[in-house]
Amino acid sequence: MLTNNLGYPRIGSHRELKKACEQYWSGKTTQRELLQVGKQIRLHNWQLQKSAGIDLIPSNDFSFYDQVLDMSLTVGAIPSVYNQIILDRENTELDLYFGMARGYQQKGLDITAMEMTKWFDTNYHYIVPEFYKNQQFTFFSRKVVDEFYEAKQAGMLTKPVLIGPISYLLLGKEKEAGFHRIELLENLLPVYFEILNELKNNGVEWVQFDEPFLALDLSDKEKKYFKSVYKQIRSKFPGIQILVASYFEGLRDNIDLACSLPVDALHIDLVKDPAQLNDVLVSLPDTTKLSLGVVDGRNIWKNDYASSLAQIQQVVDKIGDERVLVAASCSLLHSPCDLELETNDSILVPEIKQWLAFAKQKVYEIVSLKKLATETADEGLKKEFMNNQHATNSRKTSSLIHDRAVKEREKRVESTEFQRASRFDIRKEKQREVLNLPLFPTTTIGSFPQTRDIRAQRALFKKGHINLEEYERALKLETEKAIRWQDEIDLDVLVHGEFERNDMVEYFGEQLNGFVFTKNGWVQSYGSRCVKPPIIYGDISRQKPMTIAWTQYAQNLTNKLVKGMLTGPVTILQWSFVRDDQPRSATCNQIALAIRDEVEDLEAAGIKVIQIDEPAIREGLPLRKSKWQAYLHWAIKAFRIASTGVKDETQIHTHMCYSEFNDIIQHIAEMDADVITIECSRSKMELLDAFISFAYPQQIGPGVYDIHSPRIPLKEEMVGLLTRASEVIPSDQIWVNPDCGLKTRNWEETQKALVEMVGAAKSMRLAK
Numbered sequence: 001m002l003t004n005n006l007g008y009p010r011i012g013s014h015r016e017l018k019k020a021c022e023q024y025w026s027g028k029t030t031q032r033e034l035l036q037v038g039k040q041i042r043l044h045n046w047q048l049q050k051s052a053g054i055d056l057i058p059s060n061d062f063s064f065y066d067q068v069l070d071m072s073l074t075v076g077a078i079p080s081v082y083n084q085i086i087l088d089r090e091n092t093e094l095d096l097y098f099g100m101a102r103g104y105q106q107k108g109l110d111i112t113a114m115e116m117t118k119w120f121d122t123n124y125h126y127i128v129p130e131f132y133k134n135q136q137f138t139f140f141s142r143k144v145v146d147e148f149y150e151a152k153q154a155g156m157l158t159k160p161v162l163i164g165p166i167s168y169l170l171l172g173k174e175k176e177a178g179f180h181r182i183e184l185l186e187n188l189l190p191v192y193f194e195i196l197n198e199l200k201n202n203g204v205e206w207v208q209f210d211e212p213f214l215a216l217d218l219s220d221k222e223k224k225y226f227k228s229v230y231k232q233i234r235s236k237f238p239g240i241q242i243l244v245a246s247y248f249e250g251l252r253d254n255i256d257l258a259c260s261l262p263v264d265a266l267h268i269d270l271v272k273d274p275a276q277l278n279d280v281l282v283s284l285p286d287t288t289k290l291s292l293g294v295v296d297g298r299n300i301w302k303n304d305y306a307s308s309l310a311q312i313q314q315v316v317d318k319i320g321d322e323r324v325l326v327a328a329s330c331s332l333l334h335s336p337c338d339l340e341l342e343t344n345d346s347i348l349v350p351e352i353k354q355w356l357a358f359a360k361q362k363v364y365e366i367v368s369l370k371k372l373a374t375e376t377a378d379e380g381l382k383k384e385f386m387n388n389q390h391a392t393n394s395r396k397t398s399s400l401i402h403d404r405a406v407k408e409r410e411k412r413v414e415s416t417e418f419q420r421a422s423r424f425d426i427r428k429e430k431q432r433e434v435l436n437l438p439l440f441p442t443t444t445i446g447s448f449p450q451t452r453d454i455r456a457q458r459a460l461f462k463k464g465h466i467n468l469e470e471y472e473r474a475l476k477l478e479t480e481k482a483i484r485w486q487d488e489i490d491l492d493v494l495v496h497g498e499f500e501r502n503d504m505v506e507y508f509g510e511q512l513n514g515f516v517f518t519k520n521g522w523v524q525s526y527g528s529r530c531v532k533p534p535i536i537y538g539d540i541s542r543q544k545p546m547t548i549a550w551t552q553y554a555q556n557l558t559n560k561l562v563k564g565m566l567t568g569p570v571t572i573l574q575w576s577f578v579r580d581d582q583p584r585s586a587t588c589n590q591i592a593l594a595i596r597d598e599v600e601d602l603e604a605a606g607i608k609v610i611q612i613d614e615p616a617i618r619e620g621l622p623l624r625k626s627k628w629q630a631y632l633h634w635a636i637k638a639f640r641i642a643s644t645g646v647k648d649e650t651q652i653h654t655h656m657c658y659s660e661f662n663d664i665i666q667h668i669a670e671m672d673a674d675v676i677t678i679e680c681s682r683s684k685m686e687l688l689d690a691f692i693s694f695a696y697p698q699q700i701g702p703g704v705y706d707i708h709s710p711r712i713p714l715k716e717e718m719v720g721l722l723t724r725a726s727e728v729i730p731s732d733q734i735w736v737n738p739d740c741g742l743k744t745r746n747w748e749e750t751q752k753a754l755v756e757m758v759g760a761a762k763s764m765r766l767a768k
């Protein structure tokens with residue numbers, strides 16, 4: 001039996017890589033210094049895994065920005081605009097690389113960054129490869145070989161990780177018409193052969209090919225390619241042990257395909273789909289090894305040794321222990337680095353901490369599982385097993401986690417609790433009377449600029465340098481300024497500005513029971529950006545009202561309507577580490593009920609318009625289409641639980657900041673929000689097509705300008721967009737608003753843009 005790791009976090013336990021990259025980008029340090037930090041992180045990670053007892057230690061899992069971009073550079077898939085960067089002799093491969101990742105504005109060049117998108121259903125984002133017809137590939141960056149050699153020099157024979165050729169192509173995008181990117185395989189494969197050849201010459205034993213698409217819905221053509229690619233690799237490199245890794249989903253209908261690949265080992269994700277094990281064991285050829293992804297690579301919970309050992313034993317019984325590899329479900333890239341750094345008992349109480357394992361701890365779990373499965377346990381190992389089971393059992397029964405009343409309430413949700421009293425057309429009339437809004441009403445998405453000053457106040461408060469009263473005084477001042485200013489420029493539905501919120505999930509998590517936060521639990525989101533998701537460990541309930549005071553304070557400053565501002569249950573769930581001891585849907589319902597209470601309190605406090613943001617509904621979609629319905633069913637229901645406790649007269653808004661609605665438009669309509677605001681300006685209103693062809697009944701605020709750019713939109717442009725919208729949607733259904741919240745913009749940009757926007761709405765009214 002071997003221990004296997006698919007990948008280790010590369011940001012460094014103290015986010016060393018983030019800091020080093022940002023310093024280099026801002027010109028404060030040299031490239032040499034940055035390279036040095038990278039090297040230290042790699043060596044540290046390898047040594048850690050080696051001393052823990054990992055047999056197959058990954059290399060080339062390190063990246064200065066993104067592993068998919070690394071692969072593009074490796075195979076020379078460099079869009080021609082970026083060649084200008086390398087033409088400058090002072091620039092290095094790393095400058096080219098960062099130029100592709102972040103754009104390049106230097107020395108007279110102005111090149112935008114490559115597109116970025118989400119890595120499957122995680123919160124990690126990768127740089128999308130660009131493909132052209134008849135594209136040729138070359139072995140351009142030698143990173144994979146260099147890092148293998150670097151580890152070898154340090155005394156470790158690693159297992160280089162490459163994104164498999166099929167997944168690599170499927171991850172990308174065609175940039176011209178007339179071909180499918182998968183057809184580039186023929187041109188691409190020779191580069192993989194070259195890489196393997198070099199690795200072979202350097203003494204490689206194992207190579208890992210990540211083929212996450214193997215666990216997704218595949219076309220027949222793609223299936224055929226899988227077979228032929230690995231057949232060719234096998235026949236050219238009989239001496240290298242090839243591991244093909246699937247993850248994030250079960251193999252399902254691809255089991256036979258995966259098992260038929262002529263490779264040495266197959267990795268499966270047994271956390272996401274434990275049930276696939278039986279079928280895989282039936283189809284697995286007699287010589288293929290099986291890498292069992294039993295330790296959860298995407299969540300922070302300690303492994304339950306008893307249950308993993310049962311799975312391992314089942315496999316050993318069937319195929320013997322020599323063909324078994326023990327592993328985490330996927331790369332540990334998606335886990336925070338090291339639980340040992342959480343030393344503040346008042347932030348992460350010991351009772352909860354004992355239930356957790358971060359990347360480093362997971363590495364040790366993998367090794368312990370192998371020992372427990374193969375050795376007669378010595379005292380130390382016995383004790384470790386006992387401790388593990390103790391923690392597992394305490395989590396099952398802890399009063400910190402389990403709240404009877406919350407569970408009962410969740411179970412008893414009645415259908416009346418996810419249904420508004422009246423249909424939309426009836427509500428619409430009642431709302432028209434109460435709210436008294438003009439045609440093309442204007443509003444914003446919630447946040448106003450989070451200035452340096454506000455952040456500074458928050459930091460002072462968190463450090464205890466100013467007290468709550470002083471902090472709140474500063475926030476009140478900002479809120480008042482924002483309200484007065486919105487009044488002045490004549491917006492119709494105002495917002496308080498969200499100055500008191502650091503983050504739209506954290507702000508609520510901090511006030512809800514069942515959440516806990518870490519000090520150092522960072523996970524890479526993209527490039528140098530890291531996120532620190534809250535941990536949902538227990539049953540969720542609201543301690544007390546969370547937003548009423550701020551909303552009411554703002555409402556008292558104006559005669560206009562102030563919109564209450566909440567984060568929706570699916571988004572809170574989606575952007576947290578979620579408990580694995582109950583279905584996600586149950587956790588989501590608990591959050592929904594807490595938000596429902598808040599919505600009702602807002603209404604009782606006289607707030608007539610309430611927005612519940614759900615930007616993450618779409619990203620929660622399962623990877624397999626066959627699972628979409630079930631997910632959408634509970635996700636939409638959770639939103640309805642949160643939003644339907646109000647009178648007909650109270651107007652519910654929701655907000656989503658993306659532009660793909662076609663395939664889920666019916667479900668968006670079923671959310672039954674009175675108004676939805678969406679991102680729209682970058683797609684020039686094209687995305688409204690989905691709403692039109694579906695005859696979307698409720699009101700829509702198609703964002704009229706892009707808040708991600710500092711550019712000030714002109715009134716005429718927005719009139720153009722609104723005119724286009726009003727040609728296809730009845731005018732009394734249209735709202736006027738930006739694409740998203742304004743917290744990342746500065747006040748000057750915000751003020752100019754919103755004045756133009758209000759002007760655009762007024763022109764539209766005149767034209768009617």
Ligand code: GLN
Nearest residue numbers: 445446447615657741742
């Ligand atoms: N209300 C939030 C804001 O304006 C919405 C943010 C989002 O959609 N991501 O900041």
Ligand code: ZN
Nearest residue numbers: 656657740741
């Ligand atoms: Zn948004």
